[in-house]
Amino acid sequence: MSRTSKVLSTGLLRARLELRVLVRNRSVLFSQLQLANVVMLVVLGKVIGDDPIGGSGQPQVTLFVAGFVALAVCQATILQFPLALATDREDGTLLRARGIPDGVATYLVGRVTVVLITVVVNVALVLVVAALVLRAPMPSTVGAWFTLLWVLALSTCAATLLGAAVGAMLPGARQGTGWVLLPLMGLMVISGTVIPFTLMPGVVQAVASVFPLRWMAQGVRSALYEPAYAAYEVAGSWQHAETAGVLLVWVVVGAVVAPRLIARTTRRETGSALEERRDEASRRVGI
Structure with missing residues (x-):
């Protein structure tokens, strides 16, 4: 077995073990599944979801669904993933991984696998609840489903790399x-x-356009809305080329920056630093 294959197989085994622990911990599982967001989506959809957006005739529930799909991606990758990295650094998990051949690479494969599974489950949950409970429109053509898939794939890659960089900092x-x-x-x-x-x-539009979330949400809207609604976007079109371009730029930037930041963070982890953090935690709780 090659080194890469061994890292991947061991990382996937780690991911399976983490998922097993996650399923058994209901409070953490509730957080990871973002059920509070789904409840918020249902409430918003029931209260004002049927109101049209401007003169487009498109119900606001579709705007909410697209936004919560983008939020599902960002929350798993840019919020939960960095916090998990920071926690594993503080409790010594990264330090122990560094002491094993290819341990850090295996750790990251496992973590990223859990993140990707979380994204898929949460996005599916939002779409299923929106369709069944809110009667929100779903992609109506094969092309629309394809658009949704490539937007989510690029968005998840970009946001996961961004989350890794944030977690390292x-x-x-x-x-x-x-x-x-x-x-x-x-x-x-x-x-x-x-x-x-x-x-x-x-x-504000210019600032938001620098970051991937604006393009994620617009890309998802392009898959959920009727084609005529593109006229009500800022540019009067769905800007698929611009969406793909911005997300790819974030993928490239993340692929260059994130590994360096994580490598620097793991190099700085020492037994003495871990002991200092434990002493500080003990002082905070008065032990």
């Missing part, structure tokens, strides 16, 4: 929620996930 899991959650919620508001992007001022 977080000072710790305790601070991580504030460092990541607040900017993510801000991006949600300005990226057209719950409020039409056309209502944002031009400067």
Whole structure:
């Protein structure tokens, strides 16, 4: 067996073990499945979902569905993944992995596999609930389903690499929620996930367009909406080429930056640093 095959097989075994533990821990499973977001989607859909967006005639529930699909990707990759990396760094998991041949690579394969499975399950959950409970429109053609798949594939790759880079830079899991959650919620508001992007001022649109969330949401909308609704987007079209281009840029940037940051973080992990963190944690709880 080649080195790469061994890393992949061992990483997948690690992912299977992590998923088994996850399924047995109901509180963590509830968080990972983002059931609170699904409940919020249903409430929004029931309260104002039938109201049309502007003069388009398109119900707002479709805007919510597209936004929550993008949120499902971002929450698993840019929020939960970095916090898991920070936690594993603090409790010594990364340090132990560094002491095993190809341990860090195996660890990352396992973590990323869990992230990808989480994304697939959460996106499917949002779409199924939206279709069955809210009667929201789904992709109506093979081309629309293909668009949804490539947008989600590129979005997940870009966001996972971004999440890995963020996780390597977080000072710790305790601070991580504030460092990541607040900017993510801000991006949600300005990226057209719950409020039409056309209502944002031009400067806000320019800022949001730098980040992948705006393009994720627009790409998902292009798969869910009728083709005529493209006229109500900012550019008057779905901008598929621009969507693919921006997401690919983030994939490339993430592929270059994330491995370097993770390598630097793992090199800095030492037994003395782990012991200092444990002492600090003990002082916080008064032990």
